[in-house]
Amino acid sequence: MPQILSTKEANLFRQVIRDYEEKRYRAGLKAAEQILKRNPKHGDTMSMKALIMNAQGKTEEAFNLAKEALKVDFKSHICWHVYGILYRTNKNFEEAIKAYKFALKLEPESQQIQRDLAILQVQTRDYEGYVQSRFAMLKARPQLRQNWTALAIAYHLEGNLQEAERILTTYEKSVSAAPARTDFENSEALLYKNSIIAEQGETERALEHLEQECKKCLDRLAVMELRARYLAELGRKEEAATAYRALIDRNPDHPDYYKRLVEVLGLTAEDEAAQKAIFDEYSTKYPRSDAARRLPLDFLTGNEFRSAAKAYLALMFNKGVPSTFANLKHLYFDSYKKDTLPSLAEEYLQELKDSNTQASSDSSKGEGAALFFLAQHYNYYMSRDLSKALEYVEKAIELDPKSVDFQMTKARIFKHQGDIAKAAKAMDQARLLDTKDRYINTKAAKYQLRNNENEKALNTLGLFTRAETVGGPLGDLIDMQAMWFLTEDGEAWQRRGNVALALKRYHTVFNIFDIWQEDQFDFHSFSLRKGQIRAYMDMIRWEDKLREHPFYFRAALDAVNLYLSMYDKPEGANRANGTKGDNANGEDAAEKKKAAKKAKKEAQKAEREAAERAAKQNPNKAQKDKEEDVKKKDDDPNGVKLAETKDPLGDAMKFLEPLLQFSPKNIEGQIAGFEVYIRRKKYVLAAKCLKAAQALDQDYPKVQEQSATMRKMIGDVIESLPPKVQEVLKAELA
Amino acid sequence: MAEPQPPTIHEGATDDIETTTKPASAEDRKAAAALSNLDSSSAAENDTAQVDKAAATNALNSVSEKKAPVEAPAKSKVKVDAADVALLVDQLELTKARATELLKQHDGDAVKTIKAFLQPAF
DSSP: OOOOOOOHHHHHHHHHHHHHHTTTTTHHHHHHHHHHHHHHTOOHHHHHHHEEEEHHOOHHHHHHHHHHHHHHHOOHHHHHHHHHHHHTTTTTTTHHHHHHHHHHHHHHTTTTHHHHHHHHHHTTTOHHHHHHHHHHHHOOOOOOOOOOOOHHHHHHHHHHHHHHHHHHHHHHHHHHHHOOOTOOHHHHHHHHHHHHHHHOOOHHHHHHHHHHSTTOOOOOOHHHHHHHHHHHHTTOHHHHHHHHHHHHHHHOHHHHHHHHHHTTTTTTOOOOOHHHHHHHHHHHHOOOSSSHTTTHOOOOOOOHHHHHHHHHHHHHHHHHHHTHHHHHHGGSSSSHHHHHHHHHHHHHHHHHHHOOOOOSOOOOOOOOHHHHHHHHHHHHHOOHHHHEEEEEHHHHHOOOTTTTHHHHHHHHHHHHHHHHHHHHHHHHHHHHHHHHHHHHHHHHHHHHHHHHHHHHHHHHHTTTTOOTTHHHHHHHHHHHHHHHHHHHHHHHHHTTTTTHHHHHHHHHHHHHHHEEEHHHHHHHHHHHHHOOHHHHHHHHHHHTTGGSHHHHHHHHHHHHHHHHHHHHHHHHHGGGTTTTTOOOOOOOOOHEEEEEHHHHHHHHHHHHHHHHHHHOHHHHHHHHHHHHHHHHOSOOTTTTHHHTTSOOOOOOOHHHHHHHHTTOHHHHHHHHEEEEEEHHOOHHHHHHHHHHHHHTTTTHHHHHHHHHHHHHHHHGGGGOOOHHHHHHHHHHHO | OOOOOOOOHHHHHHHHHHHSSSOOOOHHHHHHHHHHHHHSHHHHHHHHHHHHHHHHHHHHHHHHTTTTGOOOSSGGGGGGOHHHHHHHHHOOOOOOHHHHHHHHHHTTTTHHHHHHHHOOOO
């Protein structure tokens, strides 16, 4: 039997809960112990104590205590709820859901438990369960709109669009008073319903609903865009054209509107003149619109292109727009345009010289801009001539030695020449021209990393990181999830032979994606409360394919390749250098070991110093911080444990699986997959990667090499495989 | 009429919320407080609550009607050999459930299943 608390202790128990909620862990713990002194077998208090301990990072003890609590009070929903929360914070969602369900059985009325369960279900994408939970929550509080919306969302996610729409309609019908015009939740819900109708493929009805119900929605832009889209889809071209013209009037720099307008007007690529007329109309109407002037360059050809490009370039050069080249380089796929643009820039320079006008005071305009354009042109991979590029950039620098842009391009040219050390130096010089510019600071640090100067790069970046972060600049970059840095830093460490730190960085990137996944948790309730459901649905769908992000791909591929080289050369983890494994670079193993040691020492020193600095700045806070930081402490800050792995291929799987799942069309991923699977003797999976790679690019050199490997391997081992696998492999790889 | 609560009752009221909402963040607690305010706001709103409840039961009924026959047509009758499941789990590194599902999709034929598995998914 559970012990009954006296009034005084019951109050104390409430105090414990409040302390926990407000994160006064020490006070909470004290109060809990006070209760337990008199009632050592009070399960609820034991559970709360466990919860607080868990929040303090003492996970194992917390679990033990929570289990104890369940033993003494098996029928307490609090104990089960706490048990579920412990599992949840330790990411064992399956067990957490079980515990919550049990707690709910004991206390079916608890909103809190029901909500925790629902959130976990949508987090784990158990849509069927989520529908049930949301139904229960709606039944408990049908007067709350968000409960209706939530159920609709649950159906929507489950794929039951009709039911989702019906739920929303049912709620709308049940409301007698018309909602206020400024009711944001109502406005969003209407548009959400509209999106559900459209998703069912009923464009006609969606348009009708939009025009009747959503006229007054607060997101005017969304209404206009949807209306234009529906009209276009329904083939009501004239109305659609009017709608798109209205949108252009709102924002004359949105390329998509122009594209759609041209489409609904039924103009084809041949109607150059007619298309051009539309853009001309808008460039006169909106002289400041860049899109109206630039977009015609995409479709114009021949002399028309030439004269339009000439006008555009002159305008941009006179203004001194630094992004001119970046805005035009996509045209280079057309070889005529690729040749015309630089000749126009030359022409511009010549004309400038002939007219002999006074050089403008701002050297980034006029001549400088044209020279800059040409330097970038000859530095671009489709039109590369590095000596010419250098010539132009030097001329530009002569004109304005203080221009960051010019210096930066010079550094880039050095990089393309293959002289990374020189490039890093030049980029740092560019940085010194404007030490307050974060962009060039970042760029300089990246070039330093490319030149394997990890420490120097960190110092460079340290100029912009928050000084008070524990762990110094590195700690801040990790906190801020600067993935580009972590990846580049890892690759640099890998080139320097420091496997441990390289792995550490790749794992950190991996963990950042985990964090993004977890970050959803808060939004399952937050978005509903705020009524931002359309954005919420977008987020859910984005989260489902989170790891197709190129940042993930790059770090994961690096990690897989590093693990492969570790597997191939187990004797010296510190000798695995580079993705190719055996491209010897001069240093020998001992030296690298020394370097790694030194780096480690320096990192530790930096950490100590940062901690001291922080302590000095805020002596009162230091004590408290220490207590809370126990939890945050990384027990392997330099990745030594990661590098000591006995099973590099097993560890690689963690990176490889999302790689293959979310970026199946990237041949590098399939190739890495093959290498891992063939070493793990998973021949069917290796064959799958090989077949995918072959489908992507039959002529890719590595693919041919791998198919030869595969054939040989299979020849050697086929007899040892199960007969059914033999049959398939023989048929598929013949 | 909604009388303002006497000050003496105040403590108890918050405690009520505390006991029903066990471990929550401070924000959740605020939300809970806001929700209970909603409940007790006005008579008109109570009316809509009534309407809603009726509507909810309606919605509930119509949903529970068509809940059952969503899945489970002929496919589940396919016999799957446990040895084939084990083979797929080992060779293709699938979960048991997924392996069974795939086998069922291919009439329990392991060779067919593996062949289909090998084809690029794009």
